[in-house]
Amino acid sequence: MDEKEKIIDGYRAMVLSRTLDKKIVMSQRQGRVGFYTPTMGQEATQVGLSMNLEDQDLIFEYYRDVPLMLHRGVKPETIIDQIIGNSDDKEKGRQMPSHYTAKDHNFMSVQSPVATNLPPAVGAAYSIKYQKKDGIVIATFGDGSTSTPDFHAALNLAAVFDLPVVFLCENNKWAISYPVEKQTRSEIWKKAEGYGMRGVLVDGNDLLEMYKVAKEEIDKVRVDGKPVLIEAVSYRMGPHSTSDDPSKYRTDDVKEGSDKDPIVIAERKLKMLNYIDDQAIEKIKVEAKERIDRIFDEREKIAAPKPETMFEDIFENSNWIIDEERGEIL
Amino acid sequence: MDEKEKIIDGYRAMVLSRTLDKKIVMSQRQGRVGFYTPTMGQEATQVGLSMNLEDQDLIFEYYRDVPLMLHRGVKPETIIDQIIGNSDDKEKGRQMPSHYTAKDHNFMSVQSPVATNLPPAVGAAYSIKYQKKDGIVIATFGDGSTSTPDFHAALNLAAVFDLPVVFLCENNKWAISYPVEKQTRSEIWKKAEGYGMRGVLVDGNDLLEMYKVAKEEIDKVRVDGKPVLIEAVSYRMGPHSTSDDPSKYRTDDVKEGSDKDPIVIAERKLKMLNYIDDQAIEKIKVEAKERIDRIFDEREKIAAPKPETMFEDIFENSNWIIDEERGEIL
Amino acid sequence: MSSKTMNIVQSINSTLDYMMTRDTSIILLGEDIGIDGGVFRVTEGLQKKYGKERVIDMPLVELGIVGMAIGMSLTGLRAVPEIQFQDFIYTAFDQIVNQAAKMRYRSGGEYNVPMVLRTPYGGGIRGGLYHSQSGEAYFAHTAGLTVVTPSNPYDAKGLLIKSLRLNDPVIFLEPKKLYRSQKQEVPEEEYEIPIGKASLVHEGNDFTFITYGSMVPTVMNTVSKNNLDADVIDLRTLVPYDGETILNSVKKTGRVIIVHEAPRTLGMGSEISAFIAERAIDYLLGPILRVTGPDTPFPYRLEEHYLPNEMRILKAVHKMQQYR
Amino acid sequence: MSSKTMNIVQSINSTLDYMMTRDTSIILLGEDIGIDGGVFRVTEGLQKKYGKERVIDMPLVELGIVGMAIGMSLTGLRAVPEIQFQDFIYTAFDQIVNQAAKMRYRSGGEYNVPMVLRTPYGGGIRGGLYHSQSGEAYFAHTAGLTVVTPSNPYDAKGLLIKSLRLNDPVIFLEPKKLYRSQKQEVPEEEYEIPIGKASLVHEGNDFTFITYGSMVPTVMNTVSKNNLDADVIDLRTLVPYDGETILNSVKKTGRVIIVHEAPRTLGMGSEISAFIAERAIDYLLGPILRVTGPDTPFPYRLEEHYLPNEMRILKAVHKMQQYR
Ligand SMILES: Cc1ncc(C[n+]2csc(CCOP(=O)(O)OP(=O)(O)O)c2C)c(N)n1
Ligand SMILES: Cc1ncc(C[n+]2csc(CCOP(=O)(O)OP(=O)(O)O)c2C)c(N)n1
Ligand SMILES: [Mg+2]
């Protein structure tokens, strides 16, 4: 794919993700989905990063990484199946919505306790280095997550052992109701220095900028095998989750379609570059909408997982305790 | 006390501590003490800090802070009672040696999991600020402890809430067998910046230097109420503990009486200032030795705690479960 | 005596308010508890009333929330940390079991930690693996912790007031499934429910049901719908549990069924069962049965199969009835 | 068949060596395990033999040790993290219970964590509050963890080999009191001890002693010194425990005494007792008794009063004998 195609393709993933996002949020309001953490506003950050990844790279993602997953080739079906928790869901309907798994694209399984994906990400990077494999590890998390114990442990260890990890902090300015200014008295990217690691700040609202900076950084990681902390600043345009009401704690909403919307920013830039025009944009959007609507309706019809699946996968082999409990409950 | 007296007094505390240290280590070899973490080498760091403290200050110390305790006025008896775990021990013989408590001098009770004293120290500073009391909080820990989750949580919170905490990292270069160069890729004092906090480096082997730098920093904390991270570099002259054999992992020992011994450094400087001469030094050392020998022999004779004390202080009021267990065991 | 109709959320909220007015040493801290009023709205309005210094919105670090609460409680305050979901408490586990629980003991009684750690727990809200856990056994196994869980608005108030007057750490577990599921008259004046005292919420002769928290309504419904002639004991305090009330009932009925949501292996039911097997074996007319969550993580879509329900309780009843 | 006389430390050390030679995916990580050989010398010599990349001296962060081990085990390696003392594991508790234990389940079986977490536990070395804890119940209560503890050099080898061949996380608890207290012939060739299979280390008709880890020698000495006609069951695996062996013995003797070091409330004994009270109530000739550590933190100077001993076990025996 040439550079232009690659960028248009990135934009297309952003639109697909936004379309899916809105579909799920709407479906949640209609009672068709139980819960969801919207990703609106973080599309450029994630896609810009993803555009630099290779097949063998491992990704320890967090719950808001739908754009990243879609761009990397995970099908919307996978996302929707997880959100509905139907019997096609790779996780067998076990996790609440927004906790995806996609091993076929090297995505780990998302946990809820924030940033606890980071130390395992470092361990995975150790594996790669030790086994002399190709590839790097991406570990993503929010601004709030920088306060956690796991953030500290992971960054220090990745630096100490010279491991190829890209720590992507998706600074969307909020941790539920708590603003990033109160989370810490330092800029996030500057925390890297305290670990003896490179740190960079990038405008995560701007697809092209994000693509460029991530490229520079990821190229370095591939060469020198050392970690980097990227702080990509965007904005959480939606509520924290479908259970959240941001009007309780903030007034500075960024509206969809406004100047600060990363999709609008991308469109402006791509038009300036003559990569796309209004017609192309319209086509991309219509296609995305039709695709998502169709898929969603289709996936919704898939049955729930069978009750007996509840007792699978605790261990590779079951044991008498689980067997008895299954017998008693089913 | 004038400045000169204060400094001589500091030196005296260093000698007292060193004397006690050697006495305990020797007693451990003789089977009179079960375990001990020597403090040899960290006297100047601790005393230099302590010289700037006031009565109301709260101290969340760690297991190697005997010089600090002694300088602040904790009696050697208190230390020895704890180490023996006799019935006069304030902790009732419950903790293994080196885990002191001295509430009368505002010392907390030492725990083993390293650095887990730091978040409570921040909470105590919050109390002081909230209740508009005087005083600051001192929290001490080793170089290895900077890798812990609690270090990160505490520094970030102290900065976010503008709390009067002095974080004293006693960098003695080793965490048992693990050298500080491998613990982290950054200088420790530089980690402060990642929390938006002041950080300073000081020669913790030099009593006068330590006193001066700690004074500057503590004065600031008393005025602006904001935290600081002080990295005081010294050297763990002894083994990690009486169970440890440093010859397995290091060869660069600092010998007692050598140029790098903080007591030797202090003596040289104090003599240059004409604060003391060889005779005065000898007198201080002899007095310390006689005092410690006498106290140790005396405290050793104190009986063990009574078995029933094992069942006290789990809660303010006992409950039937504990009562029954006591009945069954005693 | 005046009273108000309230759910558990309202009861805890108004009790915190009541106590904060009277005991100025009480201070709340947690994620999103201030301006947002808590993700379950339990602390709604309190920051507005008591200020940001007393109802503290915290950075995202449970270890720091609990750690700071310990330090506050060591120095004249009475901290009430909230952990947003009990599932996230494990990142602060060391502070709880190695610091808070052992402070009085290790300091020979010189220091103590009068902290009330509040946290919603259990399933019933479609939270899946990480928003549904019932971890009470971890705390109940830890010497030095008092573990409390109310099952209704009235008890919530009395237990919370009492907890806020203890001088040792309390783990105050709020069954989130019941937060808004029932309303009850709650007196406006203050009252305490003693720690260690269970509530006999139904009386009968054939069975002893021992339960607590979210399972109390499930058991009660099963008992009344099926006209079971049974004692139902709501433990309210898990440590120290009320051995006397349990024994009295067991000696009367001889048939014990313990019901809880948490996984069976080493769940609270195992302790209660062992206690009975130690003290009242002669009175038993059948096995001691446990109806609990299974030893699996908590599933999202199949939540209703995970949670003990009427059918499973009746299965145990029938098993017991067939005995001998 | 050749064999060597070894203590537990030597048995684990040589087994790690044996397995590392054969399974190149095994990798060790922990504090002071490399150049220093571990504070109990369990990993002595291994770094020299296998290199610093394979026997990793780690910075001081348990959360990171376990977290990295999980990541390694997800990606083709088989990590063997060591926690220097089990008492310090709580700072990594979330990684253990929320990550390692739930990985296979939450990913629908796509991912798994073949990690063997080794850690010395229990009292007997004058370690006081923070170097003596027996926290096995915390792990045994956690769905998704296999919990193993050997009581002698022979079992240590067989259990460790088996653990290193499981594809799920194992908590491998080493009773530090026994590390060097006994020598035994350990075959040089490999053998596995199955997970979930207890060992009947003494046979008799009057009593069933159920125990594990550091208490096995204590119970065995009491039995032989006092000529007790008793079964002694060494559980070896705590989860899944060997229900069959337990039931067979209980049905034979009718008198059960469970012995462990950990605090009584919700200690492993409560689960075993509840299991028996559920399945074999008719066979019981007396109460199910527990001889355990009390519900207090672990004291330094009074350690010998904390640990169950012959006197306390005999007290239980007499209590049982007086029954009926
Ligand atoms: C350890 C832990 N504590 C609390 C929560 C509850 N919680 C879920 S998301 C969230 C905020 C996360 O903020 P941030 O890291 O900035 O990510 P964002 O949601 O903004 O993308 C909180 C507090 C959690 N999931 N994990
Ligand atoms: C959480 C935790 N992990 C491991 C240990 C075991 N341990 C005791 S001291 C120590 C090294 C501490 O090094 P440092 O912080 O530099 O302090 P120092 O002993 O050098 O004064 C270790 C690993 C512990 N006490 N706590
Ligand atoms: Mg955020």
Ligand SMILES: [Mg+2]
């Ligand atoms: Mg050190």
